[in-house]
Amino acid sequence: MFIGHYAVGLASKKFAPRASMGALIAAPILLDLLWPIFLLVGWEHVSIVPNNNPFLRLQFDSYPISHGLVAVVGWATLFASIYFGFTRYLAGAIVIWIGVVSHWVLDFIVHVADLPLIANGRVYGLGLWNHRWLTIAIELAMFVIAIWTYQRETRARDKIGLYAFLAFVAFLLAAYAGVLFGPPPPSVKKLAIFTLLTWLMIPWAWWFDAHRVSTGSGNDRIKESS
Numbered sequence: 032m033f034i035g036h037y038a039v040g041l042a043s044k045k046f047a048p049r050a051s052m053g054a055l056i057a058a059p060i061l062l063d064l065l066w067p068i069f070l071l072v073g074w075e076h077v078s079i080v081p082n083n084n085p086f087l088r089l090q091f092d093s094y095p096i097s098h099g100l101v102a103v104v105g106w107a108t109l110f111a112s113i114y115f116g117f118t119r120y121l122a123g124a125i126v127i128w129i130g131v132v133s134h135w136v137l138d139f140i141v142h143v144a145d146l147p148l149i150a151n152g153r154v155y156g157l158g159l160w161n162h163r164w165l166t167i168a169i170e171l172a173m174f175v176i177a178i179w180t181y182q183r184e185t186r187a188r189d190k191i192g193l194y195a196f197l198a199f200v201a202f203l204l205a206a207y208a209g210v211l212f213g214p215p216p217p218s219v220k221k222l223a224i225f226t227l228l229t230w231l232m233i234p235w236a237w238w239f240d241a242h243r244v245s246t247g248s249g250n251d252r253i254k255e256s257s
């Protein structure tokens with residue numbers, strides 16, 4: 032799954048309106064932020080295989096540290112704890128924990144059986160990726176609902192709050208189209224380096240979110256008005 036993970040981050044603003052979108056986006060994409068690092072140091076392995084279905088061009092040979100469920104729960108707990116340590120914002124920490132784990136759950140739905148619970152264990156995956164148009168339709172629907180939710184929970188207070196957000200959305204859609212209709216990655220190394228660039232989505236999300244204000248329709252409304 033690709034933009035579906037970003038959808039989780041955008042929509043989660045509703046449940047933690049005082050959390051920065053930088054942290055809320057980082058949570059559901061965290062595993063894919065770690066994965067290219069582990070690829071580059073050789074701890075995890077992927078192969079590029081020819082396939083007409085663009086979703087099936089990567090064969091995830093081994094990735095228990097970034098995508099093994101036991102490790103994922105550990106990453107979620109670590110990230111949520113660090114976040115809570117800095118902010119003391121419990122709703123934000125809970126949403127971040129769920130966000131990190133949601134990545135595994137959504138990947139479990141779309142991936143063919145390649146997701147482990149632990150290293151060298153059995154692998155799981157329901158394989159929605161075999162149905163590419165259905166996958167695209169579901170992911171786009173999630174993305175649209177998330178954008179609608181986020182723009183309802185927040186309001187731009189200046190031009191950056193509007194245009195940096197719209198550019199973020201447009202960039203993700205263009206990147207998704209690139210994956211769907213572009214050529215396969217030329218090499219694992221280039222794939223890893225390209226994937227590393229997704230780290231830049233965190234400051235970008237923080238940036239537009241800092242230029243938007245909460246409309247106060249989120250779940251924190253009662254707490255904040257008291």
Ligand SMILES: [Zn+2]
Nearest residue numbers: 062063134138
């Ligand atoms: Zn992933």
